[in-house]
Amino acid sequence: MRSFKTEGIIIKRRNYGEADRLLTVLTKNNGKIQVKATGIRRIPSRRSAHVELLNHSTLGLYRGRSYAILTEAEAIDNFSSIKNNLEKIGHAYHLCELIDGLCPENQENTKVFFLLKNTLNNLSLDYPVSIDAFETELLSILGYLDKDEVLAQRFDMRLFIENILERKLKSYPIFAKLQ
Secondary structure, eight states, rough: OEEEEEEEEEEEEEEETTTTTEEEEETTTTEEEEEEEEETTTTTOGGGGGSSSTTOOOOOOOEEEESSSEEEEEEOOOOOHHHHHHHHHHHHHHHHHHHHHOBTTTTOHHHHHHHHHHHHHHHHHHHHOOOOHHHHHHHHHSSSSHHHHHHSSSSOOHHHHHHHHHOSSSSSHHHHOOO
């Protein structure tokens, strides 16, 4: 079956061509996938509001040759309270950068999806959110780290993540100023 529906959170987007956009979506059933949203940057596009960064949406997709093609979209939650607060959006971008860098593509991982969704919900509802706890849980789910090991010894989590990614975190300087 070439067309399918999935629930996902938009974690990254970049412009592609004249009116298209490439989206990186963390989905509930398919893991992290790349989606091509054709014509989404045109003014009359009805789907553009549903696929903004950090939106939790239901997506109708068609399996293309290199990317899944967006055919329909409906936002479930747009996390507007996060987008209206600079500190919260700094935390959310940091979470998205971690997931984009650490999660492999096209590999189902519902635990990571629900970890991100619950963390964003807590962030939007002003519940205390520990980014350190999120990082530890994410690394534990993905198999990079043993939770008991983290509690037994103290080490620099940022440096550990940057060593895995083999690059500096782009969101960390912004995130560090917000703490």
